[in-house]
Amino acid sequence: QVQLAESGGGLVQAGGSLRLSCVASGLTFSRYAMGWFRQAPGKEREFVAAIGWNGRNTLYADSVKGRFTISRDNAKNTVDLQVNSLKPEDTAVYYCAARGPWVGASALMGEYDSWGQGTQVTVSS
Numbered sequence: 001q002v003q004l005a006e007s008g009g010g011l012v013q014a015g016g017s018l019r020l021s022c023v024a025s026g027l028t029f030s031r032y033a034m035g036w037f038r039q040a041p042g043k044e045r046e047f048v049a050a051i052g053w054n055g056r057n058t059l060y061a062d063s064v065k066g067r068f069t070i071s072r073d074n075a076k077n078t079v080d081l082q083v084n085s086l087k088p089e090d091t092a093v094y095y096c097a098a099r100g101p102w103v104g105a106s107a108l109m110g111e112y113d114s115w116g117q118g119t120q121v122t123v124s125s
Helices: none
Strands: 003-007 010-013 018-025 033-039 046-051 058-060 068-073 078-083 092-099 119-124
Touching (some): 003 092, 033 068, 033 078, 046 068, 046 078, 058 068, 078 092
Parallel strands (some): 010 119
Antiparallel strands (some): 003 018, 018 078, 033 092, 068 078
């Protein structure tokens, strides 16, 4: 059974930074592409960033390019999202997701098989 557990969310002022982390179990992590999505109150869940199984390809939503960085550590079964220069509109629950095996990064929610419970990020102005 695949389990994904996010951590690292919190309350931060605009312009601040956080490092979100997702630890995976129940799968051969190094074979899976990973993604981060977010859902703000009253809005649909949206793509944020993704990384392929081998870490060579990454994708970012236009709204976070240059501010967010996705990375993975296959030895630790973790995928991190470094979020910098945070804006109030970044406030959302952030979810990690897994798809695979042996596939690249994807921005499409429907292509992900497993999801975590989410971690709340709140950015105050």
